[in-house]
Amino acid sequence: MKLVKCQVCGLVLAEDELHEHCPKCNAPKEKFDVLSDEDAAKIERSEFTNGLHLELIKLCREIEDLAASGIEDALDPACVKVFKKAKADAFMIRRMCKAELAGHVSKGKW
Numbered sequence: 125m126k127l128v129k130c131q132v133c134g135l136v137l138a139e140d141e142l143h144e145h146c147p148k149c150n151a152p153k154e155k156f157d158v159l160s161d162e163d164a165a166k167i168e169r170s171e172f173t174n175g176l177h178l179e180l181i182k183l184c185r186e187i188e189d190l191a192a193s194g195i196e197d198a199l200d201p202a203c204v205k206v207f208k209k210a211k212a213d214a215f216m217i218r219r220m221c222k223a224e225l226a227g228h229v230s231k232g233k234w
C-alpha cells in the first residue's frame with residue numbers, strides 16, 4: 125500500500141484513504157505526493173516507537189503530579205527527597221522523549 129502526504133499540512137494517508145480533499149486541511153487531492161517506498165517504510169517502522177514515547181510522556185506527567193503531592197505532603201525529609209528526585213527524573217525523561225520525537229519528525233520518522 126502506497127502512502128501519500130499532503131503538501132499543505134503534512135497529513136499522511138494510505139492511498140486508498142485519500143478522496144477529493146485532505147480530511148485535515150481540505151486541500152484538493154492534487155496537493156498530495158506519493159511517498160517513496162523508503163519514506164513510507166520509515167513512517168511505518170517508527171509508528172510503534174513513537175507510540176511508546178507518547179505513552180512514556182504521559183506516564184512521566186503522572187509521576188510528576190504524584191511526586192508533587194508527596195512533596196506537598198512532606199511527611200519527613202527522606203520522603204521529600206525521594207519525591208523530588210522522582211519529579212526531576214520524570215521531567216528529564218519527558219524532555220528526552222520530546223527531543224526524540226522532534227528528531228523523528230525532522231527525519232521523516234513520523
Ligand SMILES: [Zn+2]
Nearest residue numbers: 130133146149
Ligand atoms: Zn492537508
